[in-house]
Amino acid sequence: MPAKPRPEPSAPVRAAIRLPAELVHADELARLAAADDADRPEGWRLSPRAVRSFVVGDPSLEVSRKFYGDDALVERCIVTLMSNRGLLLVGEPGTAKSMLSELLAAAVSGDSTCTVQGTSGTTDDQITYSWNYALLLAEGPTPRALVRGPVHRALGEGLVCRFEEVTRVQPEIQDTLIGVMSDKMLHVPELDGDDALVLATPGFNVLATANLRDRGVHEMSSALKRRFNFETVRPVSDRRLEATLIKEQTAELLARSGVDSALPDDVVELLVSTFADLRTGVSEEGTAIERPSAVLSTAEAVAVGHAAALDAHFFEGGPATGAHVARQLIGTVLKDNPEDGAKLRHYFDVVVKKRAKRGNQWHKLLEARRELDR
Ligand SMILES: Nc1ncnc2c1ncn2[C@@H]1O[C@H](COP(=O)(O)OP(=O)(O)OP(=O)(O)O)[C@@H](O)[C@H]1O
Ligand SMILES: [Mg+2]
Known part of the structure; x- marks a missing residue:
């Protein structure tokens, strides 16, 4: 099926603070489609x-890499989406499960917005369909009164239906997916004739994500688990790769915030080392550290880098330093567990203190330790 031309973005779309992946990368998608002569x-x-290529990059078409790390995982995900099983991305928070899901839906379907955002309050009508009550009262259950939910839309239009945080939804509501995923159809008993049955159009599949921290996959019914292929997305473990990722993503975020200075290389290095040390529980020099319970993923490192640069730019008119990183780091680590404060102080005392002798940024980070005692 030839791709439909995309209309020019409207003024509110151009002004939006965040756009779906298919709009952010519309040019890349158009270049890939124009050069694409492989079977689809x-x-x-x-x-x-x-x-x-859209996800891992293709320099010959000026397509940027968006997901760093396991390229084989990306290929397996694409194969699953072609099969008649759904894809469930599982992993620790902040490992880019949602980002990967959005990128895949944008590339496969050209639309990543057919999405259920799972919460403990999600109901089955938010997943399948509901009714416009004014029309329902006026004319009864008619196709016009039907409000199509993401699954209804995805079946009818042949799209990838994203289901974010599927395991936060009550198990009996999650099971709404079982029928849809096995029979590839949805019954709407209130309607008559052809409208009473929505059959899956080619291109339909379900791409879910689940976080292993909040509520693991163990509560998911075996019947539903069987309908998914599971892929575990792991944190980026290569420090160099993580530094490249942080540098590129903070630069992009800063450009969007109207700040033209990038995060200096020695600050990126400090961010990567601090996060990797605290996440793994052992410093680069081999010193054992107590790991805080707060999530310290790459996503948090990017957020800390971005906020540190904003702080430095708007309050001091200069680039970020270790002191700005320290402020943001404290807010990221000290969340709900008071013991994490002691663990961070210990890290400053045994690791940062030694490194302060060798580098300016580490020295600035150490100076901010007193904020931890407030
Ligand atoms: N391997 C990676 N490649 C690219 N970006 C990554 C990677 N790992 C983490 N990130 C960062 O994480 C951010 C996206 O995190 P995302 O919200 O997708 O994570 P998540 O796994 O869905 O987390 P949660 O479980 O909390 O929902 C990206 O914007 C990026 O900054
Ligand atoms: Mg997510």
Whole structure:
């Protein structure tokens, strides 16, 4: 099916603070589609190869890398989306599960917004369909009164339906997916004739994400688990790769915030080392550290870097230093567990103090330790 031309973005879209991946990367998607002569599954806007290039980058088409780390995982995800099983991305918080899911849906379907945001209060009508009550009262259950939920839309239009944080939803509500995923159809008993049955159009599949911290996958019914292929997304463990990622993503965020200075290299290095030390429980020099319970993923490192640069730019008119990182780091680590404060103080005393002798940024980080005692 030829891809539909995308209309020019409207003024509110241009002014939005965050856009879906298919709009952010519309040019890249158009270049990939134009150069794409490989076979593509029915209902897909790009071939599997082009989908992979969109996620992991293709310098020959000026397509940037967006997901860093395991390229084989990306290929397995694409294969699952072609199959008749759903894809469930599981992993620790902040490992880019949602980002990967959005990128895959944008490349495969050209639309990443057909999404259920799972919460403990999600109901089955938010997943499948509900009614416009004014129309329902006026004309009874008619197709016009039906409000299509993400699953209804995805089945009818042949899209990838994203289901974020599926395990936060009550298990009996999660099970709404079982019928849809096995029979590839949805019954709407209130309607008559053809409207009473929505059949899946090619391109339909379900791409869910689940966080292993809040509520693991153990509460998910075995029947539903069987309908998914599970892929575990792991944190980036290579420090150099993490530094590149932090540098690129903070630069992008800063540009969007109207700040033209990037995060200095020695500050990126400090961020990567601090996060990796605290996350793994052992410093680069081999010193054992107590790991805080707060989530210290790459996503948090990017957020700390971005906020530190904003702080430095708007309050001091200069680039971020170790002192700005320290302020943000404290807010990221000290959340709900008072013991994390003691662990961070210990890290400052045994690791940062030694490194302060060798570098300016480490010295600035150490100076901010007193804020921990407030
Ligand atoms: N391997 C990676 N490649 C690219 N970005 C990454 C990677 N790991 C983490 N990130 C960072 O994480 C951010 C996205 O995190 P995202 O919200 O997708 O994580 P998540 O796994 O869905 O977390 P949660 O479980 O809390 O929902 C990205 O914007 C990026 O800054
Ligand atoms: Mg997520």
